[in-house]
Amino acid sequence: MADYIKFVDVTKCDGCRACMVACKNWNDLPAEPEDFNGSIQSHMDLTANTWNVITFNEQETSDGNFEWLFRHMSCLHCNQAACEKACPESAISYTKFNSVVIDPEKCVGCGYCVQNCSFGVVQLATYKDKNGSEYRKAQKCTLCTDRLEQGLQPACVVACHTDCLIYEEKELVLAEANxxxxxxxxxxxxxxIYNPQGIEGTNTIYLLADKPSVYGLPENPKVALSQVVWKDYAQPLGKMMLGATTMAVIGAAISNAVRKDRSEGDHDHE
Structure with a gap:
């Protein structure tokens, strides 16, 4: 199966927000009205229940006029995702579609993914159980993995009327981007072209009209070495050691039980 990625050409975006509506509708996410703050941007940032926001940046042109720079802001689905490295419960994983997804059954709401996400995408949603006690779960864009499994395109891509958003084979996307x-x-x-190599690239690639910082994006995000060591080396080694220790304890218990049975048997024959 060929690798598919999402391409966001911000120079084609007209700020219509159809992608935001489609995302809410498909994922059954609740509305989150915000008080007017003087900006025409409908939402100031991503939340646990708003996975897709169109940002508005007004910029002066070389001839003294002004124009809007828009950006479709959502999860970039990093190839080396800091959220996945930071999760102590292995609740975050990569799918065969190269999307980064969160398993709500494994998530304990610790918030480490929120603290470590390179782009400030992951957020915690608050729920209540049947007893009224609150608990939290991390949530974000899934790249519509459930749609991809059905052979469909991501909802935001389908809704885009300017072809600002494309989901296509990686080689074709990169050729189009260039x-x-x-x-x-x-x-x-x-x-x-924004495809930061410090995190081994992303599965949402941008064509930006200006420097990444103008759009609120880090110039060269990287996963901290401590996270890589923790997730890829220390944690697996710790589990192996824990498994070995557990097996040693069980083995010792079985051995002691066998010796005890033999000892009692010897006494019975005296």
Whole structure:
């Protein structure tokens, strides 16, 4: 199966927010009205129940005019995801579609993924059990993995009327990204393809009209070495040692029981 990734060409986005509506509808996420704060941006940031936000940045052009720079903000589905490295419960994993997903059955709401996400995407939702006690679960965009499993495109991609969002084979996406970059360079001299290699690339690639920092994106995000050591080495080794210790204890108990049975048997024959 070929690798598929999502491409976001911000230079085609007109800020219609159809992707936001489609995301809410498909994932059955509750509405989150916000008080007017003087901005035409409908939501200031992602939340546990708003997985997709269109950001609005007004920028002055070289001729003294102004234009809007939009960005479809959602999970980038990193190839080396800091949230996955930080999770102590193995509740975050990669799917065959290269999406990064959270298993609500394993999530304990510790919040380590929230603290360590390279892009501030993961958030905690609060729920109540049948006794009224509150508990938390981490939530974010799933790249519509449930739709991908049915052979469908992500809901946001289907809703986009400007083809700002594309979900296609990786090689085709990269070719299109480079083609579009050469086409928009005259209008946007600082245009660039955002696919940070410090996290081994992402499965949502952007064509940005300006530097990543203009869009609130880190220039070169990286997963902390301590997280890599913890997740890929210390934790598996600890589990192996725990397993070995457990087996040793069980083995000792069985051995003692056998010796006891033999000893009692010897006494019976005296």
């Amino acid at each position: 083609k579009r970059l050469s086409e928009v360079k005259e209008r946007f001299p600082n245009a660039n």
